Amino acid sequence: MKKMLFVYNPNAGKGLLRPKVSDIVDIFVKAGYEVTIYPTQSYRDAYKKVCELEEGYQLVVCSGGDGTIDEVVTGMMQREHKIPIGYIPTGTTNDFANSLHIPKDILMAAHTSVNGAPFACDIGRFNDDVFVYIAAFGLFTDVSYQTKQNVKNVLGHLAYVLEGVKRLYNIPSYHVKVTYDDQVIEENFVYGMVTNSRSVGGFRNIIGKHVVFDDGEFEVTLIKSPKNALELQEIIAALLIEQIDTKHMYTFKTNHITFESLEEIPWTLDGEFGGQHDFVQIHNEKQALQIMVSPEHISSLMEYPEKLSLEAAEEKTEE
Incomplete structure (x- = not known):
């Protein structure tokens, strides 16, 4: 089975995630993943967990607010071998998730995290x-x-x-x-x-x-x-x-x-x-991070959406 880390902030938003953790994990398992679950315990905990994650994992899914996704991405950018990130937004504003059309519904976002498509987005370096x-x-x-x-x-x-x-x-x-x-x-x-x-x-x-x-x-x-x-x-x-x-x-x-x-x-x-x-x-x-999004929204996020059409045409020709 593929391996994934599910790291979440139990205090984010209104605590809506807690009663749905079992349903979320069920979605992950049905998608063919062996799931390691980690609820964060303190500030920068998600960052440390991702930095220390052993090799052999194919995906990290995180849930929380903008601070949680920031910690996970920062940790991922420290790694030599970077893997895609799925995001289940449960914070107060969730600007990043809204911008990428990641579903507000928790279970739909979980589904996108494991059944969506990886999108290569830009990341910012701020001093160190x-x-x-x-x-x-x-x-x-x-x-x-x-x-x-x-x-x-x-x-x-x-x-x-x-x-x-x-x-x-x-x-x-x-x-x-x-x-x-x-x-x-x-x-x-x-x-x-x-x-x-x-x-x-x-x-x-x-x-x-x-x-x-x-x-x-x-x-x-x-x-x-x-x-x-x-x-x-x-x-x-x-x-x-x-x-x-x-x-x-x-x-x-x-x-x-x-x-x-x-x-x-x-x-x-x-x-x-x-x-x-x-x-x-x-x-x-540029395009330093892969994040899981709904396939139907990828073209609206890209600089050159026609590239998708070209790739699809090439795949069809090969078939």
Whole structure:
């Protein structure tokens, strides 16, 4: 039998996974896998488990929120022999899963994890660390990891909004030099994000249109510091209607970017604390990770979907 590791966070979301673990494992076994089950016990536990996983496994499936998938991917990127990852989202927002059309239904996501198709997506290198879909600093970025789990479980996405609203009148501003593609921007910013996602914090479109996940480029959004209350209101209005306001924002694509500042700035990686840094170098590792998705959605995630049609035609010719 094929071997797989199933690692899950029993505290993610509203604990919806626990009563369905038996049904999930049944799906895995029916797909021909011998399953090793591991519930995480502490922070970075999933990362350590994947790093230490012995050879001979064909698949790792994880369940939890964005922090859990971040730990598993980070662990996988440390391994010489990388294997596909399946994901059953049970967190509060699940931006990465939503972007890849991974089903919200737990059992359907489990089915996709073992019966779907591997999709090679980009991964971000952040100094010596790794992120799956977002590296960000500034306004609201500490909300996800400072909001208590029990509050997230009860209020869901509203918890992020309520926690974020508290900070609107005490906004830190950072003077940052940003360098990318022979371009240099030096300004005061209240927010910056480097993403490979179609939604952040449940919000879509603010990142830009036509986001794909295997093109070797990130989408970058930088929000300038407002000079007065009117500018702050304009920025908030743009965020609420999910539109880019070019007066107050920079948006562009790049595969490599650096951030330099005089002070150390706290960053978040996939919703988890990423440390404080005065120099950050971010690089896109194109198609570095295989993640299991529904076959019918692969073409919508790709830079060149016609490649699938060509491969299908070649397989038919060989038959």
